[in-house]
Amino acid sequence: xxxxxxxxxxxxxxxxxxxxxxxxxxxxxxxxxxxxxxxxxxxxxxxxxxxxxxxxxxxxxxxxxxxxxxxxxxxxxxxxxxxxxxxxxxxxxxxxxxxxxxxxxxxxxxxxxxxxxxxxxxxxxxxxxxxxxxxxxxxxxxxxxxxxxxxxxxxxxxxxxxxxxxxxxxxxxxxxxxxxxxxxxxxxxxxxxxxxxxxxxxxxxxxxxxxxxxxxxxxxxxxxxxxxxxxxxxxxxxxxxxxxxxxxxxxxxxxxxxxxxxxxxxxxxxxxxxxxxxxxxxxxxxxxxxxxxxxxxxxxxxxxxxxxxxxxxxxxxxxxxxxxxxxxxxxxxxxxxxxxxxxxxxxxxxxxxxxxxxxxxxxxxxxxxxxxxxxxxxxxxxxxxxxxxxxxxxxxxxxxxxxxxxx
Numbered sequence: 001x002x003x004x005x006x007x008x009x010x011x012x013x014x015x016x017x018x019x020x021x022x023x024x025x026x027x028x029x030x031x032x033x034x035x036x037x038x039x040x041x042x043x044x045x046x047x048x049x050x051x052x053x054x055x056x057x058x059x060x061x062x063x064x065x066x067x068x069x070x071x072x073x074x075x076x077x078x079x080x081x082x083x084x085x086x087x088x089x090x091x092x093x094x095x096x097x098x099x100x101x102x103x104x105x106x107x108x109x110x111x112x113x114x115x116x117x118x119x120x121x122x123x124x125x126x127x128x129x130x131x132x133x134x135x136x137x138x139x140x141x142x143x144x145x146x147x148x149x150x151x152x153x154x155x156x157x158x159x160x161x162x163x164x165x166x167x168x169x170x171x172x173x174x175x176x177x178x179x180x181x182x183x184x185x186x187x188x189x190x191x192x193x194x195x196x197x198x199x200x201x202x203x204x205x206x207x208x209x210x211x212x213x214x215x216x217x218x219x220x221x222x223x224x225x226x227x228x229x230x231x232x233x234x235x236x237x238x239x240x241x242x243x244x245x246x247x248x249x250x251x252x253x254x255x256x257x258x259x260x261x262x263x264x265x266x267x268x269x270x271x272x273x274x275x276x277x278x279x280x281x282x283x284x285x286x287x288x289x290x291x292x293x294x295x296x297x298x299x300x301x302x303x304x305x306x307x308x309x310x311x312x313x314x315x316x317x318x319x320x321x322x323x324x325x326x327x328x329x330x331x332x333x334x335x336x337x338x339x340x341x342x343x344x345x346x347x348x349x350x351x352x353x354x355x356x357x358x359x360x361x362x363x364x365x366x367x368x369x370x371x372x373x374x375x376x377x378x379x380x381x382x383x384x385x386x387x388x389x390x391x392x393x394x395x396x397x398x399x400x401x402x403x404x405x406x407x
Contacts (some may be wrong), residue, residue: 013400021071040063079098094126127140186253214237334378334379385405
């Protein structure tokens with residue numbers, strides 16, 4: 001194992017796509033902690049030489065973070081907070097946007113229009129954790145709505161959205177906080193403030209992951225027959241062409257004064273897991289994880305407790321068939337990712353970086369026992385499959401580390 005960063009400050013990896021396509025650089029932000037969004041630069045470090053480059057420095061009191069990399073090109077997407085924040089408009093779930101850095105230029109991913117009549121293809125709030133599809137054509141994100149937040153925060157439900165390359169989109173209003181975006185953005189999940197107990201209704205869609213390049217899986221919070229929150233796994237199939245992305249469904253793509261934006265026609269939300277009657281129902285929220293498909297798009301992995309209450313890796317097919325428990329470990333302790341081969345998954349187990357065989361569940365440890373365990377936020381393989389990266393507290397700061405992904 002090898003320490004990559006040494007500066008006396010924190011270095012924060014996103015949970016996926018933190019390596020450049022050539023497997024030479026790791027991208028990160030410099031938040032003082034994962035929960036404090038106060039970093040002002042997006043950076044990358046060469047894993048061989050230790051050279052550090054600043055990709056972007058935020059202007060005018062804005063903050064940036066949660067950066068991911070395009071799968072093939074030298075392009076970076078990250079969260080950008082408001083410039084010149086003040087008491088009325090500062091960084092929040094519904095006050096942030098995606099920004100793309102490419103060739104030394106930075107542009108907005110999503111447009112925002114909060115002045116009625118709202119603009120199709122523009123959002124009305126904040127986007128978060130932006131991740132390109134495997135083919136690099138689309139970007140997924142999670143979303144919170146400013147318009148509904150102002151009406152009643154209880155109506156501002158987290159949803160999953162997608163940015164498609166059919167912009168630019170220019171808002172029609174004149175609010176000083178509105179902005180144009182380079183992509184056509186829509187929501188692809190459906191939520192309701194009051195899910196019916198025992199139904200497929202959800203009031204939160206989050207922690208999404210690509211299944212191939214035209215489907216997205218995500219966690220949705222259902223309600224059991226007794227009204228308890230139960231996170232389940234859902235999937236949506238996305239439009240195939242520009243006309244499909246711009247075709248309204250059962251309501252306006254841009255929403256109304258009292259309703260969230262509605263997905264395009266034909267985007268159907270399908271529930272994959274039905275765990276209400278298990279001893280320990282639902283996917284787990286701790287450790288926080290994002291559902292992840294294998295590179296072949298044939299299996300979706302997620303974390304759920306076994307019959308003893310221990311957090312394990314589980315697999316299911318995108319059509320909802322073949323649910324099976326993969327690991328029988330002492331308890332998965334982190335978010336996870338697939339090895340590019342699709343043969344292994346990497347995560348933290350017993351305070352060490354570990355691999356699980358995707359067929360047998362056999363565990364192999366890549367790192368020894370150490371006083372400071374790896375961070376649970378990110379365990380990410382390089383695109384060439386030769387290395388794995390993570391964060392670890394070192395001399396009081398969160399530093400980046402790598403190890404050979406010996407499989």
